[in-house]
Amino acid sequence: ERCGMLEALMNFLSLCWKPFGVDIVCGSDNGGGLDDRGEGRDGLLWFRDIGKCATGEFSMAVIQANQVLEDQSQIECGSFGTFVGVYDGHGGPEAARYVCDHLFRHFQAISAETDGVVTAETIKRAFRATEDGFSALVSEMWSTKPQIAASGSCCLVGVISHHTLFVANVGDSR
Known part of the structure; x- marks a missing residue:
């Protein structure tokens, strides 16, 4: 059973994070369980259980290495x-959060201009x-929050559209 395998894996991995880790009980409401969207949190770990897309299934997990999670x-x-x-992200979470909140929205708007046809130029x-x-x-916030200028983000993006895989990167993410 998928839930049982995830529970066993999470309990095993939580040993690495003690005292942060808590035992995962799949479907429970007592911290560390899955919510109704299949997402869960356990100490420095965030995960999303199996989701479905037209191109197949996916799941994801993030392990937080720093006090403030700079990655998205x-x-x-x-x-x-x-x-x-x-x-x-590096130098703070602001840039990576901004990219996560805006890149896909821009991608959607730009691809809509070509009736949903995705090209390298779209990305x-x-x-x-x-x-x-x-x-x-950054310019707008300079006087009140100048430290935002010190944050940045490398990016790695993959788009599967009409049986074509596009891969793009910025910075050292490969």
Whole structure:
């Protein structure tokens, strides 16, 4: 059973995080269980159980290495296909959070201009629009929160659309 395997794996891995870890009880409400979306949290671990997209199934997990989680990730499914993003933040969480909140939205808007046809240029334009937006945010916040300018994010994105895989990266994420 999938839940039993996940529970056993999580309990085994939680030994590495003591005293942060708590035993995972699948489907329980006592901390560490899965919510109604199949997501769970256990100490420094966040996970999402099996989800479905047109291109197949997915699951994901994040293990927090720092006191503040600077990294973000997302999986989005729709009529265009599947969009997967991994954002490796540094110098603070702001840039990676911004990318996670805006890159896919820009991708959607730009691909809508071509009736949902995805090209390498679609992805490049989405990255440019996201970078321009973050630069504008840094300028706007400079007087009240200048430390936002010190945050950044490397990005790795994969898009599966009409049986074609597109892969794009910014920075040292490969």
